[in-house]
Amino acid sequence: MKLLSLNLGRARAVEYTDQPEGVTGIDKQPVAGPVRVTAPGPKGVGASGLAGDAVCDMRHHGGDHQAVYAVAREDLDDWERELGRTLPNGVFGENLTTQGLDVSGARIGERWRVGSEVVLEVTCGRIPCLTFQGHVGEKGWVKRFTQKGAPGAYLRVIEPGEIRSGDPIEIVHRPGHDVTVALQFRAVTTERELLPRLLAAGEALHPESLATAEKYVAKYTG
Template structure:
């Protein structure tokens, strides 16, 4: 049974990055019509960076790697932002690889598995923590604080089973942990409600480095 579908597949176009001391950013994502191969990229700084072949990442210290192999954002959340900001937002504007429709991305449980199309399987890991590059791209006052407060972050995913993805592919939730935390709740706790940090330790599929960070802070 399909829970939603891929509205767009977006791949980055390398651009100069004045927001950070880096030569390039891949946040400028553009839709492609052809199938794109997706595989686990390996470690963040030493691997292949993005899960999508041909998708560049400039800040390899903070983006990409196995636990941020793919970034998904819901068209429904874009529609909400359009009303708030008073301007149109095309899919890919936030730098996501998959623009989805019909799927509650921020309500997804950390550790749940999505089947995308015929082969590809992805597992949710955490929400998107906004950065200076995102602020520069949006050109909205206090954008990082606003994006954080509204908690419509989209979801990062790791690759469980490699495969191809293209616009129109169905998305089905094939596994949902019985004990976990939603993307939205986990982000709120981590960013805005630190006294509840221990709650994140219930999240199956939480990235190992994030789990260690939480344990250190709780103890």
């Protein structure tokens, strides 16, 4: 398991975002590093956890529980076969393109050591938006991406430090529950009946997903 590509984005103006300033940092490009990784602060205040990486729409992105976004190269390869086009590392707006790691199959609260210093913790899957659709340039992309159910993982920073492209990735903690990123994603998008299962992940779960699950349980099973 390794960090195949480390990707950073710069703010640029585009026509396809609904962000008020009309700019986005979704177009991530590979860099060698090293890049400093730290907890950026609360959502709405903190942006990316990676130094030099732009997060322009802090309504929906960035903050401690979405500090880093990871996608498996294997999932990009699968999409390449399905779409019949080349998808370079970083094309999904991911900071980390991994190799040999089942990102969407990771459990909420699972911890990864990247390189020798940084430890990250899985919090939730990525919800697709129209900016993502415009960037990828595929009609109906939001629906198609949702139906596939392999969203990649957002992570928070447990131990800060520097990472580089090519760094090894090690799973240093795997929780005993069965709440994976893929299950969490399905629960908050297409299969709401799964929401009660998310509670097993506890405080490691992204606060918004946790609140949604708690509200559902209170309404339908309380």
